[in-house]
Amino acid sequence: MKILRVVVTGGVGAGKTTFIRTISDTDVIDTDKRATDETANLKPQTTVAMDFGTLLLPGKDSLHLYGTPGQARFEFMRDILIKKAQACVVLANATREVDLLYARSVIELIEGQLQIPYLVGLTHTDLLSGGLLDVSAALGEAPITNVNVTDKTSVKMALTKLLEQL
């Protein structure tokens, strides 16, 4: 029985907590608090430490999913969590340029120091009216997939794609 630790990170409101809630077999441990900064324009609650969910894989292995907060002031939490991760999902709201830039900074961290498999999950792609932002300019050759974080099948597909790299 192996346990694989996967970190789900990305910008504010990209869908990290929802991603984990959608797929977890167990009740998700969250640390949501009322948002009082500009985050409140996006959503009422925000993660201030981490989310934790689990998923049984076929066979006896299981995934432990750790979600990070999205705001820059919580970067230390991301650093703590990602250090022990064996793979990483970087979610980016495809309608927000800042999210793509944030994703790129995480990719640089992963490719530079951690060297673990990762996958960029583009979220909110249904809200794109004026066409996709220039994702390839921001993210280059990074492995990318679209993901609907509220849909179990879609989240599962993204995780499968990530685990194929292991």
Added chain:
Amino acid sequence: MINISMLQSELQNFVSGASDVQGAALVSPDGLALASVLPGPMDEERTAAMSASMLSLGERIGRELSRGSVERIVVEGEKGYGVLVSCGSDAVLLVLASSGAKQGILFLEIKRIVGKLTPLVG
């Protein structure tokens, strides 16, 4: 309306008045500083975020392990204490104290300052 200057002066009085207290920060539950009196090199933004993370994780662990509602989170290091308490539902208080601090007195002082600060953020 939260009176920031009153918060700040209450904190300032607390830090300079209470024995062995070296610093304090009042932050929102989502990790934004409301007022702080911190030792020189400590970054306010980062300290505020850490305080919120720590208290929320501690409360969550308390619940998960059936410890009832959490009174305080204490980090006891070689060089002193970091104590986190809720200050009503809208703020978190971090208090830094030296290793020479007497715990009983420290916790009592913290209870008193929480009593003063809570109505100001409520």
